[in-house]
Amino acid sequence: MAPDVGSPAHAHLDAAAGAPLHPAAREVLEAALTRGYADPRALHGPGRDARLLLDNARELVAECLGLTRDEVWFTSPSDAVHRGLLGLVAGSPRAGDGAVLSAVEHAAVRHAVGWHARRRDVVPVEVAVDPDGRVDPAAFSEATRAPGAAVAALQLANHEVGTRQPHERLALSSGVPLFVDASASLGMLDLPRDGWAAAAGHATSWGGPSGVGLLLVRRGTRWANPLPGDPEPQDAGGGLPDVAGALAAAAALRATLEERTEVDARRRRLVDRIRAVAATLPDTEVVGDPVDRLPHLVTFSCLYLGGETLVRELDRLGFGVASGSACTASTLEPSHVLAAMGALTHGNVRVSLGRDTTEEQVERFVAALPDLVRRLRTEVGL
Amino acid sequence: MTGDEQEPVALELDCRGMLCPLPVIELGRRHVEVPVGAVVAVVTEDPAARTDVPAWCRMRGQEYLGEDSAADGVARYLVRRVG
Numbered sequence: 001m002a003p004d005v006g007s008p009a010h011a012h013l014d015a016a017a018g019a020p021l022h023p024a025a026r027e028v029l030e031a032a033l034t035r036g037y038a039d040p041r042a043l044h045g046p047g048r049d050a051r052l053l054l055d056n057a058r059e060l061v062a063e064c065l066g067l068t069r070d071e072v073w074f075t076s077p078s079d080a081v082h083r084g085l086l087g088l089v090a091g092s093p094r095a096g097d098g099a100v101l102s103a104v105e106h107a108a109v110r111h112a113v114g115w116h117a118r119r120r121d122v123v124p125v126e127v128a129v130d131p132d133g134r135v136d137p138a139a140f141s142e143a144t145r146a147p148g149a150a151v152a153a154l155q156l157a158n159h160e161v162g163t164r165q166p167h168e169r170l171a172l173s174s175g176v177p178l179f180v181d182a183s184a185s186l187g188m189l190d191l192p193r194d195g196w197a198a199a200a201g202h203a204t205s206w207g208g209p210s211g212v213g214l215l216l217v218r219r220g221t222r223w224a225n226p227l228p229g230d231p232e233p234q235d236a237g238g239g240l241p242d243v244a245g246a247l248a249a250a251a252a253l254r255a256t257l258e259e260r261t262e263v264d265a266r267r268r269r270l271v272d273r274i275r276a277v278a279a280t281l282p283d284t285e286v287v288g289d290p291v292d293r294l295p296h297l298v299t300f301s302c303l304y305l306g307g308e309t310l311v312r313e314l315d316r317l318g319f320g321v322a323s324g325s326a327c328t329a330s331t332l333e334p335s336h337v338l339a340a341m342g343a344l345t346h347g348n349v350r351v352s353l354g355r356d357t358t359e360e361q362v363e364r365f366v367a368a369l370p371d372l373v374r375r376l377r378t379e380v381g382l
Numbered sequence: 383m384t385g386d387e388q389e390p391v392a393l394e395l396d397c398r399g400m401l402c403p404l405p406v407i408e409l410g411r412r413h414v415e416v417p418v419g420a421v422v423a424v425v426t427e428d429p430a431a432r433t434d435v436p437a438w439c440r441m442r443g444q445e446y447l448g449e450d451s452a453a454d455g456v457a458r459y460l461v462r463r464v465g
Contacts, residue, residue: 283441303441304407325402325430334402334430344437345430346403382410 003318011361012320016159016184016297016352022207024255025248029209032244039240050243054235057243060250061214064257065191068219074235074246077183077213080200081108083237084215085179086116086226088151088198093222094175096148099124102135102155102165103340109153109181110336116226122148132289133161133341137169144176152178156191156199159184160324160337160350161288162297167192177221186214187256188264188295197221206256207355208249212242259355264295267353270362271298274351277366281373287343296354299324301338302347302373304382310349313376317368322350389447391460392420398456402430406438413444413463424459425452435459 003009012019021029036053038046055069062069075083089097097120099113113124127140135154144152152172157164164185172178177197182189187206191199198221201214217223217233225231235241256263275298278286283303302310307325314321324335325348334345351365393416397405405426413422424435432449439446439461447460 285437285441301437303438304403304410306403334433339433342433342437342440344441345433346406380407382407 010318010320011357011365012354013351013357013361013365014320014322015354015357016205016350017322018204018210019207019354021209021248022252022255022355025208025252028251029244029248032247036243036247040243053247054241054243057246057250060254064250064253065186065216066193067216071216071219073215073217073233074241074249075213075215075237076211077200077202077204078108079237080202080213080215081106081181081183082112082115083225083227083233084198084200084217085109085112085151085153085181087217087223087233088177088179088221089116090226091222091224092150092175092177094150096150097122098146098148099151099153100127100140100143100146100149100176101125101153102127102129102140104129104133104135104158104160104337105153105155106159106181106183108183109155109179113153125149129340131287131341131343133158133163133287133337134289135165137166137171141171141173144173149173149176152176154178154180155184156180156182156189157185157294158288158337160335161299161341161343162293163289164189164292164294167195170195183213185294187253188260191216198223203245203249203252206249206253208252209242209245212245212249214249256355263355266359267296267355267357270353270357270359271296271351273362274298274366275300277369281370284347284373285344287338287341297350297352299348299350301325301344302349302376303344304380305347305373305376307346307348309376310347310372313372314349314368317372319365319368322352324348324350389421389460389462391423392416394423394425394452394458397424397426397428397431400426400428402428402434404428405431406434409435409438409461410442413461416463418463418465420463421447422461422463424461425456426459427456431459432457435461 038050040051180199183202186201199216203212229238278300286300307323338345436446445462
């Protein structure tokens with residue numbers, strides 16, 4: 001029988017998809033729920049209280065990210081991506097409607113670009129990646145010089161394989177603003193110092209509440225709300241902001257950055273350990289850049305095995321992992337990220353470590369993995 | 383597949399209706415039935431095969447020749463047995 005979730009025998013190795021709240025966030029959330037329940041736009045006392053908490057959250061996030069408070073907005077994670085990206089097109093003074101994006105962007109980015117492209121009858125330009133999942137910065141930059149290019153989207157690091165994108169080597173066409181999807185990486189990797197116009201973050205990546213997203217719009221950017229609502233950026237797209245969630249997310253971000261050096265060094269070491277063991281498995285491919293990557297995530301694919309089978313069997317053994325294989329997706333399409341890299345899409349396992357994943361859990365995982373792969377291969381007769 | 387002269391296919395694996403990873407398992411099991419240098423074809427609607435057959439070739443040291451279609455229009459992936 002599978003160990004109970006939450007028991008020490010069950011190791012949650014899918015932190016990228018969701019992790020327990022950072023203790024710093026939990027504490028703040030309790031207090032903020034008590035005081036920050038009102039509409040922060042209301043003029044009465046509880047409204048002013050909520051406004052104060054929301055402004056504190058904004059200030060804290062701005063400070064953590066090296067931004068100013070008028071560049072930070074709280075909304076849902078997918079809205080941050082959709083509005084952040086499409087707002088750059090809506091605000092662009094240029095005639096074009098074209099979008100340039102890497103072939104490995106998150107589905108939220110692809111959906112936003114696809115939605116826009118269908119309405120304007122344009123074909124998005126997808127820039128290919130190398131086998132590590134990284135765009136060629138020269139090719140990406142060149143694509144923005146095509147006539148009609150109005151926006152470019154490039155993630156900070158890839159959510160499935162961890163590879164960091166070469167932002168520091170981009171030289172985009174001067175009139176084409178850059179949207180950075182940092183939803184998988186904020187709190188672990190820094191945003192580029194400059195060169196971007198808007199960005200999105202998701203509090204899950206730094207231990208905040210999973211419903212909180214950040215919409216970041218740089219000062220001086222031509223941005224216009226592409227969806228119903230006022231033209232300027234607003235919290236929650238002009239709806240009622242989640243004040244307590246915002247404050248908890250801000251507290252988690254600060255705490256995460258304070259402990260980052262120590263936590264991420266440990267996670268890098270544990271990820272290296274998993275990479276090393278996975279690389280010794282027969283007919284197994286470890287994918288993503290081995291060094292220039294998210295600190296907590298490692299992905300590998302085992303020939304002849306089903307991703308769903310691996311996820312279920314690992315769960316029975318007490319390990320929660322994710323998979324980008326087609327059989328674990330809602331469609332029969334394999335991961336577009338793995339396909340764009342030319343990597344094996346079946347038998348895929350993504351391991352992502354939380355801030356409190358222990359060495360003992362990782363050792364247990366790497367001890368169980370070779371036997372499991374051997375057993376499942378025997379079952380398929382290979 | 384490019385080129386004018388289509389190489390004869392020594393073994394065609396009918397993997398219609400199979401989902402990943404079954405077509406690649408079939409390829410892994412049965413490619414040894416043809417002599418070294420001959421061509422094996424995998425016929426399948428599974429969209430993952432487009433990535434996974436070339437990946438199998440890379441990982442197993444075989445040669446991926448490309449993709450064409452079976453008579454009924456289903457995608458066919460061609461592999462030369464190298465070893």
